[in-house]
Amino acid sequence: MSLPNFLQGFEIADKKSLDCYNDIGLPTKKNENWHYLDMARVLSKQVYQKQLNDNHKSDNLFDAIKISVVNGNIGSVDNLPEGISITVGDGKFSDELINEKKHPLLLLNNSVAGDFINIDISQDIKQLIHIDYYNNAPNVAFLPKVVIRIASGKTASIIETFNSGKDCSVFCNSLTEIFVEEEAKLLQYKIQQDMGQSKHIAYTKAYVQKESFYEQNFACFNNEVTRNEVEVDILGTDANAEVRGVYIGKNKSVIDNTIRINHLASDCESQQLFKGVLNDRAQGIFQGKIYVDKEAQKTDGYQMHRSILLSDDAQVCGKPELEIYADDVKCSHGSSTGEINPEQLFYLTARGINENLARNLLLQAFLNEVFDNIENDIVRKYLQKNTIKTMETIL
């Protein structure tokens, strides 16, 4: 068996995964989980290659512990503070994740040889941990493998940014596995801002233990095709998981957020909050699910997706779902789509603010409900600044 045609230059690492991937193939619309995003079609047009060029210097924007990944090649990490270990090289995803899920893109990631980034946190880490993905080679493919473990009672924040040079076509298939031990707190930020012709497919699996806290805040600024899939297993009582996201799309961009939170223990809370703004022929997809096991009494689950369409051709597909087997739970879900409120727009313009700026302000305000949840000031301000900039380009 060989790797699929659209991936060139990679070695095979795991034959079993590859066999399994080849049996299933890329997901099409027939696969319910991919109903709105036909990956087989998305990846049918172009060949992507492993690239060795790792020539790029970038600033340390977040004053962070920084790991640079240029065209898929991971740079060295020096001067680590105490309490964190980052190793690049060998690694392994859990068997459960790879073998039981039969998720084609997970299998593909695991089939392909490549270095793991293993991040082990054993003390509170005040500095942000930043994985900076940057691509400047043509038709580059990269398949990041990240495993994060945070020890009991410890706190840390990780940010991943995805950027590409102009006119750089990219295929990214990222797989991240996160273990949050008891009473630990992990804040994760992911910012996709390739801006160009990139296919960004990411899957994050988090295991959340008793009394711990995990959150992911995702932002997608006008990429071509983005699929951000997050699955959280809440395994211990009194734990909390929050997955939020903001997306802005124009032209023909497609942004798919597929979130599943599995409540497998009692007395836990979860939140899903997603907001998007779409112009031109852009498409937004939100598939959010709260699963509540029969053991997970006293679950408090919240899910909301709201979008604003700026053009008649933009569209949103929302599939909010609850699957509940416990009888004493509080869960809500919803998805709504609308336009800019004309009364609010008139109020601002009647005060002298031109229509373009008024729209920009209203859309920022709309998205700020998500950003207001971000604890880290530097990250929040960075996201708000990029939102304003992106909004100017799409309005």
Next chain:
Amino acid sequence: MDLLNIENLHARVDNPDGQEILKGLNLTIKKGEIHAIMGPNGTGKSTLTKILAGSDEYEITQGSVNYNGEDLLEKEAHERANEGIFLAFQYPVEIPGIATSTFLRHALNAKLRHNEKEEIDNLEFIKLLRQKAKTLKISDEMLKRPVNVGFSGGEKKRMETLQMSILDPHLGLLDETDSGLDIDALRTVAEGVNYIHSKEKGFLIITHYQRLLDYIKPDFVHIMVGGKIIKTGDYKLAIELEEKGYQAYGV
């Protein structure tokens, strides 16, 4: 000199079966004058103020509006505001996510830019805002809240008055600014208007009650029925209406 001159204005709601609301309205406001329009519900008073402020809910089918000698209807809403028209809304809309002070700074800077003046810096603006807010009994806490969010009816109207005093308009349009106000709030709002008023400026006040006119003395009182002004008088007309209602005018 005429500040505002409306001639034979006809307007309808801008949708396929939109009915005609203004049916040949004439009104002239000279600099320094305060005009009040009274009239029964549904007669087009609010529509008139929204049209003057540039709302796109309505289509003008006939007539003209000149403001400072220029065709007002040609201008967009934000241009009208920057050239000195201010509408105090009957129902100020809530805008979650935009702080009142941020919104007002954008508004003031838009006006300064439009008039080719230097923008105000943040510190200076906050100083100005606090000073004006204090005279209108608006707390710092209210300024930090999102625009009109969680404000009571009276607070919203005071906030409209604050915006008016910051933007210092040439033509103030007050759409039932007195509705829902207790007597103290009414006095505060009226003081705000009187403070801004000068011989260069004009006001058009829509009201149902003579009460507001006890505090803001109008030069003219108009009765509007069926989409046009059918009678014009002075302050005494307001008192007469308060006593006798609109029956004499076929309502």
